Amino acid sequence: MKRLNLAEWAIRHRQIIYFFIISIIIGGVFSYFRLGRSEDPNFTIREMVVAAAWPGATAEQITDQVTYPLERKLQDTKGLDYIKSFTHDGKTVIYVDLKDEVPASEVKQRWHDVRNAITDVWGDMPAGVIGPVINDRFDDVYGSIYALTGDDYSYEEKRKYAENIRRQLVLVPDVQQVKLLGVQEQMIYVEMDQNKLASFGLNPSDIYKVLQQQSAMMPAGTIHTNTRNVAIRVEGLLGTTAALENIPIHVGERSFHLGDVAKVTQTYTDPETSLMYFNGKPAIGIAVAMADGGNNLTLGKNLEAAVNRMKGDLPAGMEVSLVADQPKVVNNSIAEFTEALIEALIIVMAVSFLSLGLRSGMVLAMCVPVVVCASFLFMKWRGIDLHIVSLGSLIVSLGLLVDDAIIVIEMMQVKLEHGYSRMESAEGAYKACAAPMLAGTLITAAGFIPVGLAVGQVTEYTNSLFWVISSTLVLSWIASIFVSPVLGYQFIKLGKPNPIKVKVQEKAYSAFRKAVKCFIHYRKTAIVGVAGLFIFSLLTLPLVNREFFPPSVRPEIILDVNLPSGASIKDTKKVMSAVADSLYGDKRVSSFSTYIGDTAPRFILLFSPQAAEDDHGQMIIVAKDTTARDSLQKDVQRFLADSYPEVRAHTRFIQTGPLEEYPVMLRLRGPDAGKTAALAEEALALMKQNPHVTNASLDWPQQTPTVRLTINQDKVRELGIDNxxxxxxxxVKLSGYKVAESYQGDQLVPISFRLEGDNAARLGSLSSLPVYAGNGRYVPLGEFADISYQNETSTIWRRNIEPCITLRSDITG
Structure with a gap:
């Protein structure tokens, strides 16, 4: 029985082959425009964040009473890799990270288990603990961020317009979530002079009890008639500051209005929280996250149309600016890679025409688009988007996918020159080349198996490298078996030989034949020489920079500024404003956004937000190009080092591949925090001795000043009060105590009671601060309490329930 020859079959049924060629090209073009567009491949961030607060507690107290019980319970999470926690300023943030082996499809179930575990243990938390706040969407990417600015408008006026924009953007197709950034919470402060409190004999609790009752929303009932129900509404809720000032207060036989003894003002929370600036101007940010499976380019167009439509509704002087525009970045990135792909394709075609001739080159020129279009169909089927890895894989495979077609075409051409018919030439090419080509294709594809089948975030990021290259190579082999013989049968014909070309080919073949004979004759020398070159290459390997991912070409500079622990947000604002002033007028800067007391949202997948801290500020500086970016980074570092030497500043670029904040990071972990800190200081000193290390630091411990009150229990009991x-x-007097709420449109404005005057000035006169002792009496604090000043550890990092200190540094040279 005659063995099936696929080339012969394809030629005899070439109408079927033509049908598939046309179908593949049409389907490939359709798939190309339907493929998702993104800058980087998607990968699952297996991290969940749990936050809680315990106002008034020290970092050690929160760690022992809140963090540790939660960590201990969370250790039972299936597939857990590690738990790390950050405790600072009355709050704790716990990061739960799963192993890379946990399939992405099971991550949501793991987070559900974590929620249940926290619910089980939360009832055992100490009184006064607030929370928990659980974020299992830590990987949401807010790729489009807008800034609403207006010098002549208050934060509240900008918030109202930003909220209107948010409500409309949520309705845009492919939008998952829209949130506002830098919103300053309004607050109504009822401020009383401490001397008035003492002279009137007022108990602060009497005042805010009145406010609580006046602001409470209570139903007044409903009257049921024969025809309808009539609800009764009681007016007089605390809607304005004037209404607050007119509230009558009765103390004993005396009556007065609140405005007679207190100053009532509506302003923003003092101190400020989580500020955002754009190009140095106060701003409200509008961050947009794309839904899963959305197309960045389509979303960008829809958002642009929606925002342009809403700009007409803004008052004069109020502007909407783009802070982050991932659709544009994705479009530019894909355009660059597509251009490189087309250039590579043109080069391959040109070489083919020059080396194979016009007709053979035409056959190859028709085979390549078929394979590329088939690859787009495969990518659509596998759900692989167009991004830097998949497009780079296509470029890499382009140089390989033409090999099989060239071999078949050249073999057919040689057979024709030897006198075989076109059918015999195609059959001979298949017999001689099909099996070796398949073996070579599979061996080449097998080289990428570790990238495709290994476990980990890096593999998840580069996974499409294996699938795209392997599928393209296999498809190119299939095309060389079915498409190349059919097209070669149709187009390849022998013409009159070109004497010049024949002469050049004969000389080339002759030289090649002599070289092969020489190596065979001196085979021992050849083997030793090849082995020597191999050893030489191994010896020179240390001279090559080793990086798994290439440097990023994005123009952003991420600047993180950390003031000494305990610094106020006002101090952070001062430093960040100085940096902003240094950037004004710099032609290398395209734009910059500043986040004070917070960090930018995750505007790309490879950026990780940090927990909010008053002593931390972050700036995203967008340079004109990479050259400007590199020089600008050095200037910003130099400015901060010269102007604010006490500040720890760190600049970095957006990386290609999974994110690490510093290039060098070492962890020291142990059960004893004191010994661990001592060892960390020694390790830091050794690290600083390395000439290639710069900006070395520890993430903790840091000391902050505190006031300790030692209360004489006998005296306070005599006064009729307690701790x-x-x-x-x-x-109530120093920080302000929320006593009620004011309903104002879509805002619920807290009403806070506090003492009038500068809070900072009270530190020196704390002992004379009057404390209410009941029955209209006030007693200076110093009469029953000893006041001392101490330093305490303000921040504690833990990893797997043990104190963990991270040494980090940049590198130079």
Whole structure:
């Protein structure tokens, strides 16, 4: 029985082959325009964030009473890799990270288990603990960020317009979520002079009880008639500051209005929280996250149309600017790679025409688009988007996919020159080349198996490299078996030989034949020479820079500024404003956005936000190009080092591949925090001795000043009060105590009671601060409490329930 020859079959059924060629090209073009567009491949961030707060507690107390019980319970999470926690300023943030082996499809179930575990243990938390706040969408990417600015408008006016924009953007197709950034919460402060409190004999709790009752929303009932139900509404809720000032207060036989003894003002929370600036101007950010499976380019067009439509509704002087535009970045990135792909394709075609001739080159020129279009169909089927890895894989495979077609075409051409018919030439090419080509294709594809089948975030990021290259190579082999013989049968014909070309080919073949004979004759020398070159290459390997991912070409500079622990947000704002002033007028800068007391949202997948801290500021500086970016980075670092030597500043670029904040990061972990800190200081000193290390630091411990009150229990009992009453009285007067709420449109404005005057100035006169002792009496704090000043550890990092200190540094040279 005659063995099936696929080339012969394809030629005899070439109508079927032509049908598939046309179908593949049409389907490939359709798939190309339907493929998702993104800058980087998607990969699952297996991290969940759990936050809780315990106002008034030290970092050690929160760690022992809140963080540790939660960590201990979370250790039972199936597939857990590690737990790390950050405790600072009355709050704790716990990061739960799963192993890379956990399939992406099971991650949501793991987060559900974590929620249940936290619910189980939350009932055992100490009184006063607030939370938990659980974020299992830590990987949401807000690729489009807008800034609403207006010098002549208040934060509240900008917030109202930003909220209107947010509501409309949520309705745009492919939008998953829209959130506002830099919103300053409004607050109504009822401020009383401490001397008035003492002279009137007022108990602060009497005042805010009145406010609580006046602001409470209570149903007044409904009257049911024969025809309808009539609801009764009681007016007089606290809607304005004037309404607050007119509230009557009765103390004993005396009556007065709140405005007679207190100053009532509506302003923003003092101190400020989570500020955002764009190009140095106060701004409200509008961050847009794309839904899963969305197309960045389509979303960008829809957002642009929606925002342009809403700009007409903004008042004069209020502007909407783009802070982050991932659709544009994706479009430019894909355009660059597509251009490189087309250039590579043109080069391959040109070489083919020059080396194979016009007709053979035409056959190859028709085979390549078929394979590329088939690859687009495969990518659509596998759900692989167009991004830097998949497009780079196509460029890499382009040089390989033409090999099989060239071999078949050249073999057919040689057979024709030897006198075979076109059918015999195609059959002979298949017999001689099909099996070796398949073996070579599979061996080449097998070289990428570790990239495709290994486990980990890096593999998840580069996974499409294996699938695209392997599928393209296999498809090119299939095309060389079915398409190349059919097209070669149709187009390849022998013409009159070109004497010049024949002469050049004969000389080339002759030289090649002599070289082969020489190596065979001196085979021992050849083997030793090849082995020597191999050893030489191994010896020179250390001279090659080793990076798994290439440097990023994005123009952004990420600047993180950390002031000494305990610094106020005002101090952070001052430093960040100085940096902004240094950037004004710099032609290398395209734009810059500043986040004070917070970090930017995750505007690309490879950026990780940090927990909000008053002593931390972040700036995203967009340079004109990479050359400007590199020089600008050095200037910003130099400016901060010269102007604010006490500040720890760190600049970095957006990386290609999974994110690490510093290039050098070492962890020291142990059960004893003191010993671990001592060893970390020694390691830091050794690290700083390395000439290639710069900007070395520890993430903790840091000391912050605190005031310690040692209360004489006998005296406070004689006064008829206790520690709780003293703490509450001090908290109300110094920090402000939320006593009620004011309903204003879509805003619920808290009403806070506090003492009038500069809070910072009270530190020196704390002992004379009057504390309410009941029955209209006020007693200076210093009469029953000893006041001392101490430093305490303000921040604690832990990893797997043990204190963990991270040494980090940049590198130079």
């Amino acid at each position: 709780y009453a003293v703490s509450q009285d001090l908290y």
